[in-house]
Amino acid sequence: MSSPPSIVSGYDPKNDPARKPQRSKDPAWRFGYWPNLQNKDEVACTLCGGSVRGGIKRLKQHLAGGYGDAKLCSGVSTEVRTEMAAYLDANKRKRPLVLDDEVVEVAANEAPANEAAAVVQPSSGTAAKKSTKTKEEKHYVDTQWALFFYECGIPFNAAVARQFQIAVEAIAQYGSGYKPPTPYQLGDPLLQEAVKSTSTMREEHERAWKHYGCTLMSDGWSDRRGHHLINFLVNSPEGTYFLESIDASSEVHDAYMLAGLLEKKVEEIGKDKVVQVVTDNGANFKAAGKILMDRIPTIFWSPCAAHCLDLMLEDIGNLSEFKKPITRARRVTTFIYRHGRILSAMREKTGGADLVRPAATRFATAFLTLKSLYKHKDALKSLMVSEAWTGNKLAKTKAGLDVHDIVLST
Numbered sequence: 338m339s340s341p342p343s344i345v346s347g348y349d350p351k352n353d354p355a356r357k358p359q360r361s362k363d364p365a366w367r368f369g370y371w372p373n374l375q376n377k378d379e380v381a382c383t384l385c386g387g388s389v390r391g392g393i394k395r396l397k398q399h400l401a402g403g404y405g406d407a408k409l410c411s412g413v414s415t416e417v418r419t420e421m422a423a424y425l426d427a428n429k430r431k432r433p434l435v436l437d438d439e440v441v442e443v444a445a446n447e448a449p450a451n452e453a454a455a456v457v458q459p460s461s462g463t464a465a466k467k468s469t470k471t472k473e474e475k476h477y478v479d480t481q482w483a484l485f486f487y488e489c490g491i492p493f494n495a496a497v498a499r500q501f502q503i504a505v506e507a508i509a510q511y512g513s514g515y516k517p518p519t520p521y522q523l524g525d526p527l528l529q530e531a532v533k534s535t536s537t538m539r540e541e542h543e544r545a546w547k548h549y550g551c552t553l554m555s556d557g558w559s560d561r562r563g564h565h566l567i568n569f570l571v572n573s574p575e576g577t578y579f580l581e582s583i584d585a586s587s588e589v590h591d592a593y594m595l596a597g598l599l600e601k602k603v604e605e606i607g608k609d610k611v612v613q614v615v616t617d618n619g620a621n622f623k624a625a626g627k628i629l630m631d632r633i634p635t636i637f638w639s640p641c642a643a644h645c646l647d648l649m650l651e652d653i654g655n656l657s658e659f660k661k662p663i664t665r666a667r668r669v670t671t672f673i674y675r676h677g678r679i680l681s682a683m684r685e686k687t688g689g690a691d692l693v694r695p696a697a698t699r700f701a702t703a704f705l706t707l708k709s710l711y712k713h714k715d716a717l718k719s720l721m722v723s724e725a726w727t728g729n730k731l732a733k734t735k736a737g738l739d740v741h742d743i744v745l746s747t
């Protein structure tokens with residue numbers, strides 16, 4: 338604190354024009370001034386002689402009353418209270434959007450809020466200005482974004498996407514009055530530009546393909562309507578580049594057609610650049626890989642390692658030593674997960690943890706299931722003797738008795 342201005346000299350800080358902003362329309366300045374010019378976060382109240390921290394907005398709250406973190410002024414009249422409350426209310430909506438006199442004042446006068454660290458500061462070259470906004474102001478902006486996410490069904494983790502942070506920063510840099518693109522702009526001119534810049538990106542990848550050679554990768558999957566789609570990707574030291582996704586429903590069962598498809602892609606990239614082709618290990622792809630190696634001798638076909646391991650685990654799972662426990666484990670998990678009340682009793686026992694359940698096409702999960710059952714063995718045993726189990730009619734069915742025996746015998 339600097340030494341208080343002398344009263345003896347006749348100087349009254351309340352009347353010092355230097356202790357208020359020059360051209361503020363904010364009505365609260367009629368009752369406030371900066372008692373300490375080194376810290377304009379603090380605003381003194383002429384009605385009660387106290388002071389508030391948090392700038393002129395906090396003084397308004399002090400005068401209006403009804404704000405948890407600002408104590409009501411002891412010297413304020415009902416008239417002033419009403420005036421301040423109305424002003425706060427009217428500005429609630431437009432403040433973050435319109436950078437009027439009021440907001441400029443607030444920005445200039447308020448110390449960095451505690452949540453400044455939480456403000457996105459992407460290293461996009463333009464150093465983000467230190468936040469001088471209040472908690473309430475940040476909360477308002479947060480709320481608006483949240484509603485946008487909810488209304489448009491945007492996945493929450495889109496909020497951590499780097500492009501989201503860059504876009505937000507870009508708006509902040511632009512300042513007030515920014516109008517977002519229209520659906521037309523998004524769908525046409527901006528899209529065209531984005532496509533063009535992707536081609537520039539491809540050029541960089543192509544240089545790497547030429548310099549180091551590259552791997553053509555294909556990843557097949559089926560959608561819910563039974564279409565078989567294949568993604569084609571090219572990997573090089575520059576990274577992985579997505580070529581395209583095609584509907585190969587008619588080709589996928591025919592090794593020659595698959596080989597033709599792969600060959601076409603290789604030719605698009607350049608036979609001299611592609612050194613390897615990686616596909617999953619399905620019989621058709623395997624055969625297609627062989628055909629391709631015959632047609633283009635400089636190319637080597639490799640099966641996808643993850644898929645390979647999965648197939649190995651499938652074979653291991655079919656050995657009698659494993660087959661029985663896996664079947665039994667599946668019976669336990671299927672039963673528990675089919676019955677809501679038993680499932681919630683189980684989660685109580687495991688402390689909220691879920692069991693890993695085997696999936697149809699991922700054989701690794703069969704082993705993960707065994708591991709997870711082993712881990713929760715005691716919890717499952719205690720479930721079998723609990724009220725939730727013994728009092729449940731399902732426990733007395735054949736399947737229920739089976740599960741009971743399996744769990745207690747291990």
Ligand SMILES: [Zn+2]
Pocket residue numbers: 382383384385386387399409410411412413
């Ligand atoms: Zn006061």
